[in-house]
Amino acid sequence: MGLLEMEGLTKRFSGLTAVDDVDLTVERGETKAIIGPNGAGKSTTINLITGLLEPTAGHVYYDPPDEAAADIHELRTISDEERSADQQQRLDELRSEYSITGLEPHEVVQTGISKSFQTASIFPGMTARENVQMAALATEHGSFKLNFLRRQSSFDAVDEIATEMLEAVDLLRDAGEEAASLPYGDKRRLEIAIALASEPDLLFMDEPTAGMSPEETQATVDLVERLQQELGLTIVLVEHDMEIIFSIADSIAVLNRGAIIADGTPDEVEGDTDVQEAYLGGVEL
Numbered sequence: 001m002g003l004l005e006m007e008g009l010t011k012r013f014s015g016l017t018a019v020d021d022v023d024l025t026v027e028r029g030e031t032k033a034i035i036g037p038n039g040a041g042k043s044t045t046i047n048l049i050t051g052l053l054e055p056t057a058g059h060v061y062y063d064p065p066d067e068a069a070a071d072i073h074e075l076r077t078i079s080d081e082e083r084s085a086d087q088q089q090r091l092d093e094l095r096s097e098y099s100i101t102g103l104e105p106h107e108v109v110q111t112g113i114s115k116s117f118q119t120a121s122i123f124p125g126m127t128a129r130e131n132v133q134m135a136a137l138a139t140e141h142g143s144f145k146l147n148f149l150r151r152q153s154s155f156d157a158v159d160e161i162a163t164e165m166l167e168a169v170d171l172l173r174d175a176g177e178e179a180a181s182l183p184y185g186d187k188r189r190l191e192i193a194i195a196l197a198s199e200p201d202l203l204f205m206d207e208p209t210a211g212m213s214p215e216e217t218q219a220t221v222d223l224v225e226r227l228q229q230e231l232g233l234t235i236v237l238v239e240h241d242m243e244i245i246f247s248i249a250d251s252i253a254v255l256n257r258g259a260i261i262a263d264g265t266p267d268e269v270e271g272d273t274d275v276q277e278a279y280l281g282g283v284e285l
């Protein structure tokens with residue numbers, strides 16, 4: 001069942017509707033790609049989920065039990081005007097229990113959602129290991145207490161996480177290197193390790209292969225597949241490279257002018273005429 005459920009998610013910037021009434025499910029354990037032309041609303045959608053932006057309307061539910069997810073699915077097909085009092089009451093209950101809408105970004109991270117930012121989250125003067133330790137510390141101790149024993153045991157836990165995540169992205173060998181001195185592809189992998197330091201269930205990746213060489217791109221594709229299989233991560237990926245999308249995504253949602261125009265397996269999306277016309281201007285995928 002859905003790990004993440006979006007219901008009527010909407011964001012308006014003055015006159016412009018950047019995200020328009022989006023209903024979308026991300027299944028637990030899948031790699032889901034969100035694609036669409038420039039300005040389609042992909043980044044805005046992710047920012048609404050990760051707490052960087054507040055929606056104008058709609059909700060995001062995180063990890064609802066199966067029964068609740070089934071109710072969300074059913075209720076989101078009924079418009080506000082057509083909903084009965086009982087249905088509205090159930091929706092209010094679901095919102096108060098499972099909605100993450102309105103949480104601050106650090107609170108969203110604590111629920112189990114993380115985002116890999118393009119190198120922006122790296123402290124260049126620190127080593128790769130220190131960067132991941134910092135990220136692990138930041139999630140574990142929003143309010144850090146100055147108690148020596150506690151600090152010692154915290155540090156051990158944090159260092160263990162750093163080792164595990166550097167290993168997961170194949171950077172353990174370079175753990176002692178200053179981040180600034182790492183090649184571009186390694187910096188991007190470090191950024192993924194930083195995002196993993198909060199031990200998320202769900203990882204957002206924004207164009208993980210942008211600017212990479214073919215070898216680095218292949219290594220990243222392998223890494224994404226490994227993270228999904230070995231760490232059991234659910235991955236949501238915004239990516240422009242169609243070859244990558246079709247090789248690693250279990251499902252693809254297509255956004256156009258803020259609205260979902262297709263959502264399905266790569267085969268279903270590839271054969272969708274709306275997608276070909278609206279998104280690719282009739283060019284075959």
Ligand SMILES: Nc1ncnc2c1ncn2[C@@H]1O[C@H](COP(=O)(O)OP(=O)(O)OP(=O)(O)O)[C@@H](O)[C@H]1O
Pocket residue numbers: 013016018036037038039040041042043044045
């Ligand atoms: N803070 C903002 N204020 C006003 N308009 C915005 C803001 N952020 C995004 N927009 C507009 O919302 C629309 C959707 O932008 P968004 O960045 O989400 O698209 P995108 O699909 O991620 O595009 P790209 O592939 O180019 O990154 C665009 O028209 C954009 O100009």
